[in-house]
Amino acid sequence: MDQRLLPDRLLIVETPNHDPAADGLETPTLTDEDWEAVQRYAQAIFACGMHSIHGPSHWTRVEKVGLELARETGADPTVVRLFAMLHDTCRLNDDKDPGHGPRAADMLGTLIGILLTIDPGRLVLLEQAIRHHTDGQTSEDPTIGTCWDADRLDLGRVGTSPEAAYMSTDEGKKRAAIS
Numbered sequence: 001m002d003q004r005l006l007p008d009r010l011l012i013v014e015t016p017n018h019d020p021a022a023d024g025l026e027t028p029t030l031t032d033e034d035w036e037a038v039q040r041y042a043q044a045i046f047a048c049g050m051h052s053i054h055g056p057s058h059w060t061r062v063e064k065v066g067l068e069l070a071r072e073t074g075a076d077p078t079v080v081r082l083f084a085m086l087h088d089t090c091r092l093n094d095d096k097d098p099g100h101g102p103r104a105a106d107m108l109g110t111l112i113g114i115l116l117t118i119d120p121g122r123l124v125l126l127e128q129a130i131r132h133h134t135d136g137q138t139s140e141d142p143t144i145g146t147c148w149d150a151d152r153l154d155l156g157r158v159g160t161s162p163e164a165a166y167m168s169t170d171e172g173k174k175r176a177a178i179s
């Protein structure tokens with residue numbers, strides 16, 4: 001992984017390339033209780049209301065599309081689901097609010113009790129995907145790219161057509177082209 005892309009907020013950066021599968025280790029996954037706890041937490045801290053255009057209905061669509069994309073892109077579905085649930089939770093309003101990505105990435109530390117059950121490599125990807133999802137860039141990492149594409153493919157809800165040029169993955173580009 002490009003060292004310049006490593007997060008500066010989480011202690012997990014010491015093992016950014018840890019790959020449990022390559023090590024022949026079990027890859028920990030979140031339990032149903034963990035997912036429910038993440039969902040409850042996201043809704044509890046979200047300041048824009050349950051009917052916000054950046055709220056739970058948007059998170060659900062990003063999760064659904066993200067998991068569909070992941071089957072084609074090879075993205076990590078656990079990271080994609082966590083991104084969907086958490087990436088907009090620190091918005092202070094439904095306008096531009098450019099700081100909401102970094103705030104949500106910093107907030108991950110408060111979920112560490114749950115998130116420590118997944119491996120450090122996933123946490124690095126999650127932190128980076130959330131921190132930079134508002135920067136307008138694309139990513140060659142299939143998991144980060146899938147997260148961002150799933151979010152941008154839901155732009156129709158605010159009257160903006162998703163554009164292939166802003167998609168990271170081939171599958172995202174295809175979907176944007178026909179949206």
Ligand SMILES: [Fe+2]
Nearest residue numbers: 058087088151
């Ligand atoms: Fe979003």
